[in-house]
Amino acid sequence: MSAKLTYAAATLGYPGVDVVRDATLSVAAGEVVGLIGPNGAGKSTMLRAVTGSARITAGAVELESRSLADIGPRDRARLVGVVPQQVSAAFSFSAREFVLMGRHPHLSRLQQPTDADVALAEEVMAQTDTARLADEGVDTLSGGDLQRLALAQVLVQQPSVLLLDEATSHLDLNHRLQVLDLVRELADGGMAVLAVFHDLDLAARYSDRIAVVDGGTLGPVGSPHEVLTGPMLARVFRVRAVVGIDPVIGSVSVTPVLREEAVGRVCPGRVLVLGGSGAAAPLLRTLYLAGYDVHAGVLNRGDIDHAVAEALGLPLIDLPAFAEVDDAAAARLQAEAEVADVVVVAEIPVGRANLPALRAVIDAASAESLVLVGGFGPERDYAGGIASQAVRDAISAGATVVRDAEAALACVAGITRAAGTCR
Amino acid sequence: MSPGSHTRRRITAIAVLTVALGIAMLAGVGFGAVSVTPADSLGAIGRMLTGAPKLPGDAVIVDIRLPRVVLAALVGSCLASAGVLYQALFRNPLADPYILGMSAGAGLGAVIALTLTAGATALRFGLVPAGAFVGAILTIIVVVRLASLRGVLDVTSLLLAGVALSYVLAALSSFIMVFFRESMTSVVFWMMGGLTGASWPYVRMVAPMLVLGLAVPLFATREMNILLLGEERAAELGVDVERFKRVLLTAGSLLVAGAVSVSGLIGFVGLMTPHMVRLVLGPDHRVLLPASAIGGAVVMVLADLAARTVLAPVELPVGIVTALVGGPFFVWLLVRRNGHR
Numbered sequence: 001m002s003a004k005l006t007y008a009a010a011t012l013g014y015p016g017v018d019v020v021r022d023a024t025l026s027v028a029a030g031e032v033v034g035l036i037g038p039n040g041a042g043k044s045t046m047l048r049a050v051t052g053s054a055r056i057t058a059g060a061v062e063l064e065s066r067s068l069a070d071i072g073p074r075d076r077a078r079l080v081g082v083v084p085q086q087v088s089a090a091f092s093f094s095a096r097e098f099v100l101m102g103r104h105p106h107l108s109r110l111q112q113p114t115d116a117d118v119a120l121a122e123e124v125m126a127q128t129d130t131a132r133l134a135d136e137g138v139d140t141l142s143g144g145d146l147q148r149l150a151l152a153q154v155l156v157q158q159p160s161v162l163l164l165d166e167a168t169s170h171l172d173l174n175h176r177l178q179v180l181d182l183v184r185e186l187a188d189g190g191m192a193v194l195a196v197f198h199d200l201d202l203a204a205r206y207s208d209r210i211a212v213v214d215g216g217t218l219g220p221v222g223s224p225h226e227v228l229t230g231p232m233l234a235r236v237f238r239v240r241a242v243v244g245i246d247p248v249i250g251s252v253s254v255t256p257v258l259r260e261e262a263v264g265r266v267c268p269g270r271v272l273v274l275g276g277s278g279a280a281a282p283l284l285r286t287l288y289l290a291g292y293d294v295h296a297g298v299l300n301r302g303d304i305d306h307a308v309a310e311a312l313g314l315p316l317i318d319l320p321a322f323a324e325v326d327d328a329a330a331a332r333l334q335a336e337a338e339v340a341d342v343v344v345v346a347e348i349p350v351g352r353a354n355l356p357a358l359r360a361v362i363d364a365a366s367a368e369s370l371v372l373v374g375g376f377g378p379e380r381d382y383a384g385g386i387a388s389q390a391v392r393d394a395i396s397a398g399a400t401v402v403r404d405a406e407a408a409l410a411c412v413a414g415i416t417r418a419a420g421t422c423r
Numbered sequence: 424m425s426p427g428s429h430t431r432r433r434i435t436a437i438a439v440l441t442v443a444l445g446i447a448m449l450a451g452v453g454f455g456a457v458s459v460t461p462a463d464s465l466g467a468i469g470r471m472l473t474g475a476p477k478l479p480g481d482a483v484i485v486d487i488r489l490p491r492v493v494l495a496a497l498v499g500s501c502l503a504s505a506g507v508l509y510q511a512l513f514r515n516p517l518a519d520p521y522i523l524g525m526s527a528g529a530g531l532g533a534v535i536a537l538t539l540t541a542g543a544t545a546l547r548f549g550l551v552p553a554g555a556f557v558g559a560i561l562t563i564i565v566v567v568r569l570a571s572l573r574g575v576l577d578v579t580s581l582l583l584a585g586v587a588l589s590y591v592l593a594a595l596s597s598f599i600m601v602f603f604r605e606s607m608t609s610v611v612f613w614m615m616g617g618l619t620g621a622s623w624p625y626v627r628m629v630a631p632m633l634v635l636g637l638a639v640p641l642f643a644t645r646e647m648n649i650l651l652l653g654e655e656r657a658a659e660l661g662v663d664v665e666r667f668k669r670v671l672l673t674a675g676s677l678l679v680a681g682a683v684s685v686s687g688l689i690g691f692v693g694l695m696t697p698h699m700v701r702l703v704l705g706p707d708h709r710v711l712l713p714a715s716a717i718g719g720a721v722v723m724v725l726a727d728l729a730a731r732t733v734l735a736p737v738e739l740p741v742g743i744v745t746a747l748v749g750g751p752f753f754v755w756l757l758v759r760r761n762g763h764r
Contacts, residue, residue: 051659077661084656091651091706101649105661109642112430157660 004192009059034207077105081154083167102156143170164195204252269416272340280346337364347374351382367398451492491621496720503719506693519694527592529683532558556680617740632681644708691749
């Protein structure tokens, strides 16, 4: 595949400031490259440099292997189209006239748009679901309609490179997918697309490759799977997130959990949480936010609790998916429970596979430092009554039962305060 | 609307306005101290153009009324076209050569030229328009610089800078007039904003400035439409924005200089005409610019007719008529704009 748009060690910016330094990236025909990064990182500057609105102070930007410096504005507008973030329309052109303005670089000075130009405009307006707006004044349209009209205006330019600057921000769910499906289709038809995304799920879903712009530098660049990782999100966006594969659409999905800044800095005690089957996620998050040194008990890979604990960066004892808690794991859990100030058992179902884990924490923790979330009845006992009996014994020995994660937090706070355990 | 119907609409609009201009000019020639019938007017003009022997009544038509009406049409056309160019350039419907201070700048340039050429009438026809042109273009450069001191060129700063500079430039003009008393009479006469001294040499001076100032923008009406989308968007669509802005500024200054050097300071024609045309025909410059050029001529011919006849035999400077109508119009625009927010 041939490179349509290339940044070759390009330094980009505005008079007096370099915004992006030494960027190297190339976008081939048929490819969608997603640009992601925090606000102000230089994503828009990367796009603006291609249309001459930002300066290239070192290196080069090339369109179809020709340096931008050698391409005049009209020729450039035939090669590259930009769908802007914000469309201004403080004048009463009809939507059709607005779209036809995109033909400008193809028309000679006195030439009026021909029937072929108008037919092309009708076609792209049908593609962008704006045909019914043709005779409306653009100053009366909603932000979403305007944004799709702006895409139509760009498509009549018939560019080989398409730049999208967060172009779906004003669109509803349906039109967002519609526009991005269309962009994907255009790319499959041979267009090269470079698109700024704020929505990482959409970036992952529609991009062949993702490039990260952070603090004026470009990189890493790679498949969504390679680039969208917990450590990258923590470093670039300062967010702890669960990165997984969306089970329905099969693309990488990112669920932000916590802002780095929201993470507590004090450590009023070490808490071990025994989780599983997704029952511990709110508990882990609540205790973590409150600043406790949270450790997670035996969790199987693939369990949501496992993903949450990993996203929060918690130390955890893990097992392969569906594996039973063996002696080694039970011993590690017991050791953890012994050094913890508080042990919290989430509202987990208990069966043969994880009964040893429940036993281990009940044995190791003193009754005063044991907190059980939820009542424990036969509906959660898949171990023939053994689990219920163990819990009943613990409660009669003095373990505390609480209703939910918030109550557990209050209880944990009470225990650590009474014990004066804060280090 | 197909391109064909667009072209038809454009041609219809221009045709209707041209007929209106013809009627207004006939009225302008016909009314006055001595009434002349349209038939007599047309006859006299026909005899002038064909070089046929003149009738006794022709002199008043051909040498007095006609140059004045033609000059009014040219001046109105210059001002309205300049208004269209500046409104496109600044994407601001309140832009107008008078409000932007360019008329005052052209005025100062013309005053300097008038003072320097006191007594040398032959020189005036060259130096006055040149001075007005230099004054207009320097003023608009300073106004734009002042208005964009804080980084962005916003509407309020632009209008404030224009008005402030207008006062300074008008004061400088007065200062020069006080200092060079011997040339004061002719300058004051000219400054009032009128067409009283109209003659064929004036017509011959303005006409080329109108043609030059209008020709280039008429070939760039599509770019003017695109410029309304914002400078960055225009660049993305293939317009060489910086160069195009300079072209519009130069053409506009030429038009303002043309109007100012023969008629002094006449306000609001450049503001009102494009607005009225836009209300009826929409914002498309392919129609707006030629229609405003003709519409401005109609407005000015009628304003001059009113100035001559309303209080006859007293003749008002035409600037007073346009200001009396245009001032309230400007306020109405402001109120309407704020109502939209």
